[in-house]
Amino acid sequence: MAETIPAGATTDGAITVGHPADARVSAAPSFDVADFPVPHGREEEWRFTPLERLRGLHDGTAVADGGVKVEVTAPEGVIVETVGRDDARLGRAGKPVDRVAAQAYSSFEKASVISIPKDTVLTEPVRIAVHGEGGMVYGHQVIEIGAFSEAVVVLDHTGEATLAANVEYLIGDGAKLTVVSVQDWGDTAVHAAQHTALVGRDATFKSVIVTFGGSLVRLSPRVVYGGPGGEAELYGLYFTDQGQHQEHRLFIDHDTPHCRSNVAYKGALQGQDAHAVWIGDVLIRAAAEGTDTYELNRNLVLTDGARVDSVPNLEIETGEIIGAGHASATGRFDDEQLFYLMARGIPSDEARRLVVRGFFGELVQQIGLPDLEERLMAKIDAELEASV
Template sequence: MTTLQTEQHGAESAENAQHGLKAHSDGDWANRVPVQTRSDRPKSANIADFPEVTGREVNWKYTPVATIKSLISGDLTDGTSALEISEAPGVEVSSVPMDSELVGRGGLPEDQAAANAWGQIATAQRIFLTSEERQTIVVKRTSLSETPTAAHTIIEAAPQSDTVVILENTGSANLTETVEIVVGAGANLKVVSIQEWDENAIHVASHNAVVARDGNLQHIVVSLGGKVVRVNPSIHLDGPGANGEAYGAYFADAGQHLEHQVYIDHNAPNTRSRVAYKGALQGEGAHAVWIGDVLIRRVAAGTDSYEENRNLTLTEGTRADSIPNLEIETGDIAGAGHASTTGRFDEEHIFYLQSRGISEDEARKLVVRGFLFEVIQRIGNEQIEERLQTAIEAELSQSVLA
């Protein structure tokens, strides 16, 4: 760990220490107090600073820990270089050592899988964006195998830049990674992470973002393929006027586990956030997990925040866990709220479509398409949106929705 990272970890530990907590002579009581809130979780690039994962922890209790055990604590190969990055004006790509001051600005790991990856690779891939005219770059990852692998990517948007970065994940994988996102003052950055892995792939990712004054980050996750996919965005609004938006769409099939834990940290006045994740589930054992945490700190006067998660269960045998949380430390806010729903089709919608001559089966499929496309259309790339729509059509063609 670099000096900068050690200092950050020490400062955060001191700031988040529970008031009145100290060790007693009757044992290590202080270290056994459970974490009460999202902001209290330990942060470190050293896996030794985390206790062993049992599956009972609040951030692991819904995850199939046994399936991803090798990524949490096992040996990993370095897969950072397995990226294909398209060229565009104002895009600089370089490899930086993990002890560089450029590493860690998006935030330190908050769980063992991220810390394990951080400690077993030598370099990070840095994508530096400087164009003030909107550019779109595509980052593809297709060459991974089932060998447990680690990776670290830094996406940095210079002040006043305007870029769309699309991360495409396909093929086989057994991957744990950190994606750092650094948004400069007044910059506009859209990061789209698409998971279309093979059916046996495992992908555990921490996306750690920091947004400066008047910066704007739009983060979009689309998870369709993979056996276990866990993508956790953590967005810290650290400058006045910063805006963070997190959107997600997912479609879980039989035996598939798709998980997203979203954290929005309002750490400056007049910041704004919006979180909206939508998922569909079908087939025996299909499991979706969404946990949304929003922290509005004492310094974040004027905050405007809202988060929601909607799940559409298409068949019997599915499970959707949806947990929205708000932590508010000041009453001087513009607004804050959350919503969560999980259920079957709205029969009034189905009846309306049938009254227009559409069969019941096709009506149900139309509802699902529209439900997920509300998120997918935010990508803003017609070719990719059409491809994802085709993938959803393929999912629906295999289902029995009646």
């Protein structure tokens, strides 16, 4: 079923000139947590986040007393390692940009590194299952793909935990990496993570982030370019239920000529105090001639009592670009569309399910793994059934 923009949709956004480091963050990126002030909720990068629900991740009071079980299933030729903090690959993609990410970087003991050698084309995905076993945990993961290789990686989060982590993607020249990150946590989980991709020359990076569970999930996907010709596609879908806070804060730094980025995130919300936040920052620096970029956010509000904050930002420092744009819309069901379906004998609950499936369908298809696509659509159906 084709997507339609909900009736009564609204848009919001800004086009400005300046640096995000000056306008929307309180401190410069750093590996040292001491370089970041303790947030109080008035800072631009924290104003939407309920700090009291971070369980001390933001102010240094969180104590690592829990655990996660990590299982990696990888095709032949993939190298899976557990390394110490002195491994040279750690931190190569970029520095933490907020206090929680810096706390996670300063606190982890061991990191997992998954390497796909040069000129390797994987026909099966690498699957990383992260299952929370309770308590507070700090984590760090690096996924490195060599030049001219192709791979799909699935990062699947389940269980209960408070997890603060950094995930790095190192994408070699001419390589193609697709990463699907699923947040299917239990009801009380808290997950805060920075995902940073360093995209090599003529390389392609596709990210699909799917968020369902958790009490609070705050993810910060970031893209930087290591050479001309890099492409980044960032897709996301989230289904925010009663009492949940789900926040996605994207930043794409176009500091290299002739690179491309495309962003499309969609969310559905239902239930009292369901709160979704989407921040999309794209910076085109003066040196980034030939840039082509676009970002889109759509939100479908299913019930009263839910709240969406959607803020696209596009900052341009050179006029020598191919194109740049953004769009944001939030609205309720289209009554005419529901009436059309019900007039043809489709019950109201089924009509509602078809509309939501159509809304998410295009993004789910970006995953390209039938078993995972079926699981996620079944999860969407279950969320809808629970609200009836």
